[in-house]
Amino acid sequence: MTDIVATLVGEEDERRQRRGWLFSAIWLAFLVYPLDRIRQYRGPWEWTLVGVVSLAVFALVFVLGFREFRRRLHEEDRRPEQTRRAWVVLVLLTVLLVLVVPAAGDSVLTGSVYIAVFGIITLPGRAGVAVVAGVAAAVEILPRVVDGWTPDNSAAITVVAAAMAAWGVRTLVQRNAQLLEVRRRLADLAVVAERERLARDVHDILGHSLTVVTVKAELAGRLIELDPGRAAAEIADIEALTRQALADVRSTVGGFRHLRLDEEVLGARSALDAAAIELRRIGRVDDVPDHRRELFARVLREAVTNVVRHSGASTCTVDLGRDRISVEDDGVGPVGRADDTVPGVDHEPAGSGLSGLADLVRDAGGTLTIARGTRGGFRVTAEVTT
Numbered sequence: 001m002t003d004i005v006a007t008l009v010g011e012e013d014e015r016r017q018r019r020g021w022l023f024s025a026i027w028l029a030f031l032v033y034p035l036d037r038i039r040q041y042r043g044p045w046e047w048t049l050v051g052v053v054s055l056a057v058f059a060l061v062f063v064l065g066f067r068e069f070r071r072r073l074h075e076e077d078r079r080p081e082q083t084r085r086a087w088v089v090l091v092l093l094t095v096l097l098v099l100v101v102p103a104a105g106d107s108v109l110t111g112s113v114y115i116a117v118f119g120i121i122t123l124p125g126r127a128g129v130a131v132v133a134g135v136a137a138a139v140e141i142l143p144r145v146v147d148g149w150t151p152d153n154s155a156a157i158t159v160v161a162a163a164m165a166a167w168g169v170r171t172l173v174q175r176n177a178q179l180l181e182v183r184r185r186l187a188d189l190a191v192v193a194e195r196e197r198l199a200r201d202v203h204d205i206l207g208h209s210l211t212v213v214t215v216k217a218e219l220a221g222r223l224i225e226l227d228p229g230r231a232a233a234e235i236a237d238i239e240a241l242t243r244q245a246l247a248d249v250r251s252t253v254g255g256f257r258h259l260r261l262d263e264e265v266l267g268a269r270s271a272l273d274a275a276a277i278e279l280r281r282i283g284r285v286d287d288v289p290d291h292r293r294e295l296f297a298r299v300l301r302e303a304v305t306n307v308v309r310h311s312g313a314s315t316c317t318v319d320l321g322r323d324r325i326s327v328e329d330d331g332v333g334p335v336g337r338a339d340d341t342v343p344g345v346d347h348e349p350a351g352s353g354l355s356g357l358a359d360l361v362r363d364a365g366g367t368l369t370i371a372r373g374t375r376g377g378f379r380v381t382a383e384v385t386t
Contacts, residue, residue, distance in 0.1 A: 027114070028059050034104040034111065041103040051103030055111075058096040062114050065089040069122040086122040090115060090131065106149035109139050116159045117166040132163040200356040209245035211305050212271040213238050219274050237270065259297035261285050265318070268304040272316055275308045277329075283320035292384055295364050296325040302357050303327035303380040313377050323385050329377035354380070 038051040069086060097111045112135045119131030139155040220234035262285045272279045288296055300318065304327060307316050311331030319326040354370060361368040366384030373379035 025063050027117075028062070030110055030113070031055060031059060034100055034107040037104040037107040038100070043103065047102040051100045054096045054099040055104075058093060058100070058111060058114075061089060061092055061096065062118060065093075065118060066121070083124060083127070086119075089122070090119055093118065106143055106146070109142070109152075109155060112139050113159055113162045116163045120163045120166050121170050128167075132160065135159050200360075209241055211309050212267075212274060213241050215271065215274045215308055216241070234274070237274075259294050259301065261288060261293040261297040261300070264297040264300045268300055268316075268318065271304055271308050277307065277311075277313055278315045280315055280317040281320070282317065285320065287320055287322055288325075289322060292323070292364075295360065295366075295384065296320070296382065298360060299325050299357060299368070299380065299382045300327060302354060306354065306378070306380075307331070311377055315375075324381060324383040326379060326381040328373040328375070328379040330373070330375035331377040333372050333376050333378060357382075 035052070035055060038048060038055070041048055041051070065086075069082070093111075093115050097108050097115070100108045100111070116132045116135040119135075120128040122128075123131060136156040136159045139152070139159055143149040143151040143155075216234045216238050220231045220238070223231040223234065265281070265285060269279050285293070304316065304318075307313055307327065307329045311329040313329035313331030316327065316329045319328075354368070358368040361382045361384065364384055365386035366382055369379075369381045369383070371379055371381075
């Protein structure tokens with residue numbers, strides 16, 4: 001599911017990029033005014049052709065340039081080459097408008113709004129403001145100094161208003177891009193968390209099952225001549241354990257695996273018996289609230305696995321209570337443990353074994369304590385009070 005979410009977020013980003021050019025294309029409708037003036041032009045046909053072609057190229061450059069730079073609106077620090085390309089596009093747009101002047105006259109000033117908008121969107125802050133100021137000054141001054149052009153006292157206001165609207169759109173798109181990036185990162189984190197959970201569950205299943213299988217296989221090997229019937233029973237248990245481990249792996253991958261505390265208690269007894277370790281129980285499964293049983297089952301499974309693998313103990317005591325579970329053995333205890341490892345886990349990395357179990361208990365609002373037991377071995381205690 002988390003992989004699907006991450007894919008959907010990426011596809012949404014791609015759709016936004018593909019639709020981005022529509023925003024700029026809509027506003028090209030205002031170029032109909034200089035186009036209409038060109039249609040009315042009665043001068044040399046060459047200027048009419050130049051005007052039409054230049055206006056068409058102007059529209060194309062604006063749309064393509066806007067599409068290119070819109071994809072980088074979320075980047076706060078623009079690379080120098082991007083800024084240089086923006087200036088090149090602005091110069092090209094200006095030249096194309098100048099070529100339209102002979103046939104379109106003062107109606108060409110309609111295109112100045114596009115230059116202001118493109119500058120404020122694609123250039124860094126101060127440079128964009130400078131372009132807008134320059135365009136606003138041009139639309140006020142040129143009609144007053146060029147013969148035949150009619151001044152428009154609202155032209156500069158129109159340019160500034162359009163630039164401000166474009167700035168608002170730029171800010172909105174930046175925020176949307178940032179939000180989309182956050183969503184993408186959250187989806188990636190969810191994928192990582194799900195993979196860690198799956199790896200931890202598979203480790204728990206195989207670590208416990210293979211440990212018990214190994215112990216029972218060794219026992220069956222010793223009993224095969226002394227007590228063939230008992231050896232056959234142990235081999236049958238090995239077959240059942242391997243089948244159960246396979247089923248657990250399948251259910252874990254499918255996301256449907258749930259541990260039962262009563263079944264784990266029986267499994268602990270079987271594993272400890274095979275390792276010639278006496279199980280002593282304090283408390284009952286019924287003493288544990290339902291919502292804590294699966295967590296305590298995980299603690300019991302991992303702790304007993306480590307007792308069988310590492311302790312060399314003769315007895316193991318499991319103490320069940322309403323808000324705590326404790327597993328203690330009388331084995332060798334912590335000897336020569338490195339600072340970056342967990343007692344009794346033989347230098348396993350964080351995220352597996354007891355280290356991963358500590359994360360599970362912490363996520364449930366509790367604490368996992370691993371310390372020397374009263375009888376010299378290990379004591380693993382999980383307490384949950386929430």
